[in-house]
Amino acid sequence: MTKFTESKCDVLIVGAGPAGLMAARMLAQFVAYKPDLKVRIIDKRSTKVYNGQADGLQCRTIESFKNLGIADRILSEANDMCTINLYNPVDGVLKRTDRIPDTLPGISRYHQVVLHQGRIERHVIDSIDKVSGGRIKVERPIIPESLEIDESKVDDPDAYPITVKLRYMGEEESTPRQFGHGTENGLFRSNLQSQEEEDAHYQLPEGCEAGQIETVHAKYVIGCDGGHSWVRRTLGIDMVGEQTDYIWGVLDAVPASNFPDIRGRCAIHSENDGSIMIIPREEGLVRFYIQMADRAEQGCRVDRSKFTPETIINQAKRIFKPYYFDITELDWFTAYHIGQRVAPTFSRHERAFIAGDACHTHSPKAGQGMNTSMMDTYNLGWKLGLVLTGRANRNLLKTYESERQPFAQALIDFDHKFSRLFSGRPAKDVADEMGVNMDEFKNVFFKGNKFASGTAINYDPSVIVSKGPKSLGDAKLAANIEIGTRLQSAQVCRHSEGLPMDIQDLLVTNGAFRILLFAGDVTNAAQMARVHKFAEYLDSEGSVVSRYTPADRKRDFAIEVLTVHANSRDDVEMHDFPKALYPKFDYNKVYADCESWHKGHGHAHDSYGISTADGALIVVRPDGYVAMVASIDDTAALDEYFGAFLRQPTPNLGASTEVEWTKVETK
């Protein structure tokens, strides 16, 4: 007898890989605010992945993790890459021809690092649990079997236009069949993975039984179900792109080798046997991407049984010559066939979305897959959260596709070029037109580093990115800031005690927008008068802070104002600033762009191109991207910017969590 049940939820996330978990993490903060919001995340596998898989973390991903409160733990476990070593044939012998930095100096506070995907997912899951107060749990093994959208209801914000039928799976059918996993003796077990191993058993959610069918009525669904995405196919969205005929083997192993840079990131082109990329990992492991001699035939499936650890290791031995290569421990292996494909659309009616591998697939060697997947839902999550909690209009949701699809396309184009240069045979001389010019390869690799870091993303003008000819405000007031990119960090000192801090650390991912008031030189009385006038605006009933802050919330809940002045802490006191800039004596709101004892001067105004005579307002989105630059006097631009997509919330008259502050005056 099949058990049938029926339920409602606000968001159903299909797939608990990096994209799905980040979606859940971003929505968790809104669940904490509005506990009746129902967010579910399901996965068809009975257990988490615990070896192999993607593991590079790019700068922008780490910056985002920092603002989610999970970067420090991840970095303490990860391996910092550092240098890329280029090896090429020189007079027929493989030699190191160059070294370049793995992360270009200056593009971020962080460097690219590597850590096993299972550990990264563990930290995101722990954070979901903590932030949502245990309200969002991954439910597994569950598979969706049908998905329908009632198009007549898609524009009604309170409707549940999505209907999904879910089936609870049995143990046999849900066991992950990971190619290569479990086939070797002597598997290398990281001592970091005990929690993963504890989780690795079949268990349906409480009260559910195998075979049960649940009909879910949802406001939104997000397909994060990987390269063969069932959600994408069900929505009728096709992937566009092509496949190469190159096949690569992958080993996660402890190497035994006299190759000089066996613990360094390397790009190795042998003369005639193909290429290798080395990615040194945590805990003594090294990942090897090894180009196989076999080629795929267009339109045919590759016979995977030909690729065993032995054939891959033997191929590596050939490429590494004259160096000796073998392994002492094998953790995981696989083989794949490079393809670059992207979905032309990421949504149906802004009710059903796809994210991550479900909408873009490419080669793993630039370390982009997991990063782009998580950044997709880092983008979507806050938008959906604001709409679901009645704080933004549905027009905000259109910007998910308009921001992420062009980036995915650019990534595919980059990977197309990069992987062909990597898989190609090195040119023997300038006349060898079929070969790859190694100078060109180095150049693409070097420039590609900035692209790959995620810090170069520059979103087009939209309702939330005010730039270009018709923009609000005045971009010139912060000449070095590119509106539409993430705010690069700069050091400022917290006024209350002079502690040097990174501005990026103030941009906690909690759904709030920020107005950074760069106040400039406030010892100039006229400039201080402008600051006071801006504070009067904030205190007024019509200000964006007054209008968009729910009645029961602190003043920094929806739009947080942070002040950075350009004076020494000896020349101006925090109490010289109007109280609207530090509501209830909050010592975390006012900063000085000045000399510190231990870390020098941050020169934040200078680095952003802001004149200390004029100052500027910088509006930063909840995901850390710069939305608008405006004059301190231009409060009309704030009104217009936020008015285009925010909704005035229904006042929630629940108990305030704040303590009233005694008014303090100098006697």
Add this chain to the structure above:
Amino acid sequence: MTKFTESKCDVLIVGAGPAGLMAARMLAQFVAYKPDLKVRIIDKRSTKVYNGQADGLQCRTIESFKNLGIADRILSEANDMCTINLYNPVDGVLKRTDRIPDTLPGISRYHQVVLHQGRIERHVIDSIDKVSGGRIKVERPIIPESLEIDESKVDDPDAYPITVKLRYMGEEESTPRQFGHGTENGLFRSNLQSQEEEDAHYQLPEGCEAGQIETVHAKYVIGCDGGHSWVRRTLGIDMVGEQTDYIWGVLDAVPASNFPDIRGRCAIHSENDGSIMIIPREEGLVRFYIQMADRAEQGCRVDRSKFTPETIINQAKRIFKPYYFDITELDWFTAYHIGQRVAPTFSRHERAFIAGDACHTHSPKAGQGMNTSMMDTYNLGWKLGLVLTGRANRNLLKTYESERQPFAQALIDFDHKFSRLFSGRPAKDVADEMGVNMDEFKNVFFKGNKFASGTAINYDPSVIVSKGPKSLGDAKLAANIEIGTRLQSAQVCRHSEGLPMDIQDLLVTNGAFRILLFAGDVTNAAQMARVHKFAEYLDSEGSVVSRYTPADRKRDFAIEVLTVHANSRDDVEMHDFPKALYPKFDYNKVYADCESWHKGHGHAHDSYGISTADGALIVVRPDGYVAMVASIDDTAALDEYFGAFLRQPTPNLGASTEVEWTKVETK
């Protein structure tokens, strides 16, 4: 009916405050090595402290925590102090007269921070549990009732000359009566303290009952039982020193004030009403030390009932004038009477030791108490561990008192001077001889910062500190290193991939000594030949590494050799070095003192005053202190140094945990 039991243990630690917990943590690593080692720690209180108490962490303490693997978590919770603000009367009005850095730039990688003692203890307890594999647990509430030493047995390393009778306590008698705690409504509860609150209930160890008497036969006992130490009194050791007549009140509170530096560390001298020190803490709390108008009469007990939150706050209001001062939340308060006293001896027969407040008490305002207490047992712990595991002779234990007692005396002298300057009335003019000269105060405060940081500790010559006229080796070869001080950090790059790292991070606290081989410029063939000769010595049967490494342990277990060369990674490969310097292809043994991509050049040779033409050997103790400097050729100095206190271990023929490495040769 009283239950009587009898037992044996290697070490009995009395008191589970900072000193006792650090003793247990240091011994935990030896328990991990030798699981039949029995280390016990008992405390008479039924629960841990969870508010108030000491909370400053000095630079050297944090450096030590880093090597114990607990610094990062503690720092993520702590509040970084930063600036000290000096306030004095100027023409009768309280004004800020100066700002100085709280931690002198350049003395350490870390700055002084503050965190609640309960959190620090929590991290140490977690680490004890992890490192000892759950074999060391705090047992409470248990009180010692008698202690005897059989002097005829003290020189026999295998004997149990200590007999202690323990009594298991009832709930009523073991509840901590902390002055001030629990007396106020509206207690400020840190969300970090849930674990402490969970622990806060009465529970005897399993199988024990209240009133039970246990007779313990121990090899060693450590009294970490505080200022009124029962162990010290039982051993007949008197404290020497005196008390002032100043009384100070203490508040941990969330302030409401328009005082400009209420969230900064301040030293405030009012004209006639006494002084205040402000210590900004984590989670919005601020600690105030407030000098009371009442004085103590010599020889009489102070009537504590006179000191309530109201009297202390009212006194603060007077001192803060013309600024307004009040509090919105009170977490804890107390009052104390300054005294400076120190024990002349820290041990009886090197079998019974005292540590922490049990042997030195002073005023809390320089933030020294908890730090000095933990550093006492950080010093004792590795020595006792080496002796207990048969790896060192008992003569090593004499250096505990010879190193820590003079430091405690110096601390008492510093505190005596500092606290009188702090408690004194500011001089009205140069003729006011009864007043304190504020320039002198600032000067002592500034200089005292280096002393207070713990980085200035310089141990005298001993069997483990080879310096002075009769020293081994040649101190001149590292001209900027002061033998007997902790090794200051310098940046080097791990050769295998070029990652910049701090040398101090390599000095993991695991009971191992280190020989840092500063190899200098090894592109010079003669210098490389010296390095190869040194490696031959290491490989020989008579080398200190071969002699003192137990048979079943890795080559780096007792004495780890780390190589730092002064060449670019492009000019020399790791495999150019002899294999003895990276046993079993361990990529964590060879470092380059060279330029890095993101953090510049560390100039480690230069900063230590080591010539790249000559190089040097630096011997570092398990606690990070420099023991000896010698020439690369002077292996005789190594033999003599280690021979003076290490014992050749009994080979342990248990199973090796290592994987054999395939020998690799270039073909």
